[in-house]
Amino acid sequence: xxxxxxxxxxxxxxxxxxxxxxxxxxxxxxxxxxxxxxxxxxxxxxxxxxxxxxxxxxxxxxxxxxxxxxxxxxxxxxxxxxxxxxxxxxxxxxxxxxxxxxxxxxxxxxxxxxxxxxxxxxxxxxxxxxxxxxxxxxxxxxxxxxxxxxxxxxxxxxxxxxxxxxxxxxxxxxxxxxxxxxxxxxxxxxxxxxxxxxxx
Numbered sequence: 001x002x003x004x005x006x007x008x009x010x011x012x013x014x015x016x017x018x019x020x021x022x023x024x025x026x027x028x029x030x031x032x033x034x035x036x037x038x039x040x041x042x043x044x045x046x047x048x049x050x051x052x053x054x055x056x057x058x059x060x061x062x063x064x065x066x067x068x069x070x071x072x073x074x075x076x077x078x079x080x081x082x083x084x085x086x087x088x089x090x091x092x093x094x095x096x097x098x099x100x101x102x103x104x105x106x107x108x109x110x111x112x113x114x115x116x117x118x119x120x121x122x123x124x125x126x127x128x129x130x131x132x133x134x135x136x137x138x139x140x141x142x143x144x145x146x147x148x149x150x151x152x153x154x155x156x157x158x159x160x161x162x163x164x165x166x167x168x169x170x171x172x173x174x175x176x177x178x179x180x181x182x183x184x185x186x187x188x189x190x191x192x193x194x195x196x197x198x199x200x
Contacts, residue, residue, distance in 0.1 A: 006036060008046040012056040019057060019098030027098070029053070055115065058106045061099040062118035065092045069125040077132040079181045085129050086151045086177050093155035100159070133184040143184070150180060 014036050019027045029050055033040045047053050065088075072088035073081045093100045108115045126147050127140065135143050154176060156162075163169055 006038065006042075006046065008056070011036060011043060011046045012053065012060055015053050016057045016060055016096070016099040016102075019102065020096050021098065024054075024098045024101035027054075054102050055106065057099050058102040059114040059118045061096065061103050062115070062122045064096070065089060065100070066118070066121040066125065068092050069122075073125050073129060081129045081132055082181055082184070083174075083177050085125055085147075086173070086180075089151050090155040090158070090173060093152070094159050097156075097159040100156075104156075130184070134188045135184070139187070143187070147180070150176065 011032070015027060015032050018032055018035050022031065027050075029040050029043055032053070033043055036043075047056065068091070069085050069088040072084040076084050106115055108119075110116075123144060126144055130140060130143050130147070133143075154173060158169060163172070
């Protein structure tokens with residue numbers, strides 16, 4: 001019998017918290033069972049296995065990050081919205097490194113996969129930020145990839161103690177936000193990206 005009051009959502013939440021504490025790579029069914037006070041077979045009443053758990057944690061983390069970024073950017077536009085979004089993402093990754101790690105490299109199984117729905121929520125705040133820069137529609141995917149790569153990269157490096165120099169990390173991050181803002185302004189002012197010419 002599963003423990004009274006335990007359900008899939010609580011199992012996933014416990015798994016996400018445990019991943020933050022021990023690291024996503026160290027998350028196992030045995031550790032999770034110990035955390036929630038049941039034996040491993042009881043977990044299978046709520047999830048189908050470790051892969052299912054990991055995917056659910058990823059969907060949870062993407063949705064949580066989206067909510068944090070959306071709340072931070074509410075009522076803001078342009079550079080203010082960009083800075084708020086970047087800081088919110090960074091704060092989430094640093095505070096929740098384990099669950100965020102579950103999102104890296106995750107592949108949706110189909111259009112109805114919760115990962116897809118979560119990713120759509122996750123992109124929405126950044127799309128709103130970019131609309132404030134008048135990015136051409138056909139450049140939007142490029143811009144979204146650039147923002148994700150830049151701010152995701154910085155945050156994950158910080159979360160894994162990847163910055164070893166003495167220069168203040170917060171100053172570096174603010175410098176990065178300014179750099180991205182200037183780049184987006186320049187892109188907007190330059191107009192649409194020229195069509196790529198394939199070699200003959």
